[in-house]
Amino acid sequence: MASFNLYSRGDRIFGYANATLIGLFVLSTLYPFIYILSVSISSGAAVTSGQVVLLPKDLTLAAYEFVLSDRLFWIAYGNTFIYTFGGTAVSLAIMIPGAYALSRARLRGRKILNLMVAFTLWFNAGMIPFFLNMRDLGLLDSRFGIIIGFACNAFNVILLRNFFEAVPKSFEEAAKMDGASEFQLLWKVFIPLSKPAIITVALFCIVSRWNSYFWAMVLLRGEEKIPLQLYLKRIIVDLTANDEFASSLLTSRYSFETVTAAIMIASIIPVLLIYPSIQKYFNRGITLGGVKE
Amino acid sequence: MSAVELNDVVKRYGALEVVHSVNLNVERGEFVVLVGPSGCGKSTTLRMVAGLEEISGGTVSIGGRLVNRVAPKDRDVAMVFQNYALYPHLNVAENIAFGLRVRREKKDVIEAAVKEAAAILDLTPYLARKPADLSGGQRQRVAMGRAIVRKPQVFLFDEPLSNLDAKLRTQMRAEIKRLHKRMGVTSIYVTHDQIEAMTLADRIVVMNGGRVEQVGTPMELFLKPANAFVASFLGSPPMNLLRATVVCVDGEPMARIDAADPEAALLRLPKAIGTSLRADQRILVGLRPEHVAVGNDASGDVQEIAATVDLVEPLGSEALLHTRISGQPIVAKIETPADVEALSQIGRLQIPVGRLHVFDAESGKAVNGHA
Numbered sequence: 131m132a133s134f135n136l137y138s139r140g141d142r143i144f145g146y147a148n149a150t151l152i153g154l155f156v157l158s159t160l161y162p163f164i165y166i167l168s169v170s171i172s173s174g175a176a177v178t179s180g181q182v183v184l185l186p187k188d189l190t191l192a193a194y195e196f197v198l199s200d201r202l203f204w205i206a207y208g209n210t211f212i213y214t215f216g217g218t219a220v221s222l223a224i225m226i227p228g229a230y231a232l233s234r235a236r237l238r239g240r241k242i243l244n245l246m247v248a249f250t251l252w253f254n255a256g257m258i259p260f261f262l263n264m265r266d267l268g269l270l271d272s273r274f275g276i277i278i279g280f281a282c283n284a285f286n287v288i289l290l291r292n293f294f295e296a297v298p299k300s301f302e303e304a305a306k307m308d309g310a311s312e313f314q315l316l317w318k319v320f321i322p323l324s325k326p327a328i329i330t331v332a333l334f335c336i337v338s339r340w341n342s343y344f345w346a347m348v349l350l351r352g353e354e355k356i357p358l359q360l361y362l363k364r365i366i367v368d369l370t371a372n373d374e375f376a377s378s379l380l381t382s383r384y385s386f387e388t389v390t391a392a393i394m395i396a397s398i399i400p401v402l403l404i405y406p407s408i409q410k411y412f413n414r415g416i417t418l419g420g421v422k423e
Numbered sequence: 424m425s426a427v428e429l430n431d432v433v434k435r436y437g438a439l440e441v442v443h444s445v446n447l448n449v450e451r452g453e454f455v456v457l458v459g460p461s462g463c464g465k466s467t468t469l470r471m472v473a474g475l476e477e478i479s480g481g482t483v484s485i486g487g488r489l490v491n492r493v494a495p496k497d498r499d500v501a502m503v504f505q506n507y508a509l510y511p512h513l514n515v516a517e518n519i520a521f522g523l524r525v526r527r528e529k530k531d532v533i534e535a536a537v538k539e540a541a542a543i544l545d546l547t548p549y550l551a552r553k554p555a556d557l558s559g560g561q562r563q564r565v566a567m568g569r570a571i572v573r574k575p576q577v578f579l580f581d582e583p584l585s586n587l588d589a590k591l592r593t594q595m596r597a598e599i600k601r602l603h604k605r606m607g608v609t610s611i612y613v614t615h616d617q618i619e620a621m622t623l624a625d626r627i628v629v630m631n632g633g634r635v636e637q638v639g640t641p642m643e644l645f646l647k648p649a650n651a652f653v654a655s656f657l658g659s660p661p662m663n664l665l666r667a668t669v670v671c672v673d674g675e676p677m678a679r680i681d682a683a684d685p686e687a688a689l690l691r692l693p694k695a696i697g698t699s700l701r702a703d704q705r706i707l708v709g710l711r712p713e714h715v716a717v718g719n720d721a722s723g724d725v726q727e728i729a730a731t732v733d734l735v736e737p738l739g740s741e742a743l744l745h746t747r748i749s750g751q752p753i754v755a756k757i758e759t760p761a762d763v764e765a766l767s768q769i770g771r772l773q774i775p776v777g778r779l780h781v782f783d784a785e786s787g788k789a790v791n792g793h794a
Contacts, residue, residue: 303475304508308522308569309496318525322512 174385193388206361229290293327433480459630501570682749709780715755
């Protein structure tokens with residue numbers, strides 16, 4: 131029987147070229163992870179002498195031992211957990227009802243309220259007014275300030291609102307006929323139906339809070355409240371000027387670079403663990419609002 | 424006391440009035456079907472009864488209680504939607520139980536009600552399934568189950584079968600009828616399908632352009648349509664309507680069918696109707712396709728008239744004969760003869776005079792005293 135190929139030569143070349151480019155892209159994004167991991171488990175001497183390019187040399191966990199034995203690392207880690215997960219919970223608790231209200235046609239002044247929310251996407255007050263506002267509200271150097279000060283994000287509210295608007299009206303009507311109150315309607319119908327959007331927004335919140343650095347640096351004073359990113363900055367900036375640390379390098383297997391890398395690896399582990407489990411929702415969620423079924 | 428009463432109900436969207444002064448009394452246990460073409464206001468009227476649309480004017484009462492300003496959940500009505508509106512994140516049992524759960528009924532009451540509804544609707548094997556894993560007919564039964572468990576005073580159906588294929592629609596139609604017989608709950612059913620209306624209804628309300636055209640039993644509407652719209656809407660194929668002018672021949676009123684040909688066909692009109700007509704009155708002469716006969720099939724007072732056959736559509740036991748009288752189309756629904764080919768050669772139709780309907784061409788109203 132004569133065989134035939136569904137793809138032309140041009141199609142096959144195009145396919146190979148695509149696969150090669152994607153492969154290169156994957157390697158280029160994967161390389162920094164592998165490199166940092168290798169550095170974190172190599173000896174300081176090997177890293178400093180430039181022997182670590184891809185794979186680790188002189189395997190050692192000395193850098194991790196140094197980092198994990200630092201009390202401030204654990205405080206910063208705990209703070210980051212509080213800011214990330216507490217902050218995300220508070221954000222969702224504020225943004226979901228807000229977005230739901232903005233999605234309802236019967237909300238009085240809906241257009242102007244939506245415009246006010248969208249306005250903050252294009253213009254905001256800037257750093258100094260925000261800082262003064264936080265100061266006047268007594269939210270400087272406060273964990274609560276970090277959580278509540280960044281609880282609401284206009285982009286996320288609009289994303290949720292668009293998803294709520296796309297929920298077929300008959301679900302709302304059926305629930306109303308069934309006797310659901312407005313809160314039951316949100317809790318038992320809209321939230322379960324909007325799971326992809328909510329998980330996407332939660333992931334946005336988690337990633338942005340986990341990586342948050344600037345405002346923590348501006349608003350927090352005491353060491354007891356700093357998040358992991360600020361701790362990392364203190365290690366990078368402060369340790370270089372720390373004589374005790376410099377002298378410890380003479381006798382230890384870790385170095386400035388391996389300690390920094392170990393903190394980086396420790397700080398990305400939670401996000402790496404979360405992402406795969408919610409990736410399917412995230413992939414669906416990022417297209418939200420663009421199409422209506 | 425009526426189960427549902429609509430008095431001069433009006434719906435406006437801004438300056439646009441879409442439902443004009445609808446009056447309707449639905450008796451307890453009755454199955455009333457609102458039927459009409461798309462955009463005639465039937466769904467809007469139903470939604471006003473449900474409380475999903477505000478009433479712009481008039482009153483709606485359910486069980487003798489004025490409900491104009493009562494929330495949908497407090498009207499004691501349940502609704503089945505066209506697109507089922509089943510919650511995709513809940514399984515069948517949870518969907519059916521939803522209305523009872525949000526009303527905080529006791530767990531054992533909910534379980535018993537779900538079991539009972541599932542048994543009635545043959546859903547017991549599917550209680551743990553999600554809506555996505557059900558067929559269209561099963562989904563529609565779940566939607567009905569959700570309405571049943573509430574034990575409402577009134578069931579409202581908004582085109583519940585229009586998303587189903589033809590075969591399933593016929594099955595579900597019969598199931599809805601059986602369900603109504605068994606439960607005896609007052610039901611208002613909206614459809615654009617006149618067959619659904621004819622088969623399900625105790626009474627049909629024909630709507631057009633936001634107005635009620637006629638209310639009556641299916642056979643009343645079929646046999647004595649109040650106007651040309653009702654006549655042409657009910658029946659499949661619809662009633663033939665021939666444009667004509669009343670003329671007096673030998674003292675008897677006759678209809679001269681409009682045609683370019685001056686030798687246009689003259690149709691005798693029923694004597695009972697003739698007395699209500701005047702000379703030169705513009706009329707529409709109506710005749711049901713199933714009442715047109717060919718050959719020597721007709722009996723009684725029959726007028727034979729020349730016709731040309733355009734097309735023959737054999738449907739199995741019956742055939743549709745698309746013909747023309749004086750250039751105007753007329754469809755005949757006849758028993759399929761052994762020689763189908765011969766039908767295209769037929770040159771004459773037999774018109775039973777007593778079966779003719781006459782409508783005033785201007786107002787569309789029937790001229791036989793049923794307007």
